[in-house]
Amino acid sequence: GIQVEQSPPDLILQEGANSTLRCNFSDSVNNLQWFHQNPWGQLINLFYIPSGTKQNGRLSATTVATERYSLLYISSSQTTDSGVYFCRALQGAQKLVFGQGTRLTINP
């Protein structure tokens, strides 16, 4: 089955820094979604991005489906950006797979 790998596994930054999180997938996917899990466990939708680029405030995402990766950019990080970022891929019509996540810590 499809493998979804996220990197880096952990990232520690100072407030105000920019970051790039990566999601690689081993096979073609029909869609890709990025989530932020806050310290209380809540999963928040960030982007639904099968291909192309989307932006929402300080966050943006790019998926290059032909090269089997997606990137999540966070600019001017804030402490509230801390948490775990997951990507989730859909292979075919039925196979949903989450990556292991990137744990982001933003220090004041």
Added chain:
Amino acid sequence: DGGITQSPKYLFRKEGQNVTLSCEQNLNHDAMYWYRQDPGQGLRLIYYSQIVNDFQKGDIAEGYSVSREKKESFPLTVTSAQKNPTAFYLCASSNRDHNQPQHFGDGTRLSIL
């Protein structure tokens, strides 16, 4: 406000006991999902349902059961056959099928007494 409600927030299970986690959505979504998350890990799919009275096993269905008698409700029962039930359980829904954005509830933390 539309959303997904999971209850309870915390649940404790005794050995040999079945427990049921509730998931209700008022988003009018067709598809609903249950995931399990272990500490420091990603989410793994337990069961999903794309239509009332029908559901499919995910990657780790053993020791779990579900029902989908109503569109808005998708309860998960953790049976005594699940030998390691301690985990964070997340319910999600999406409009129509897997190829749509998923929205999540706030989760239930299950622990063994």
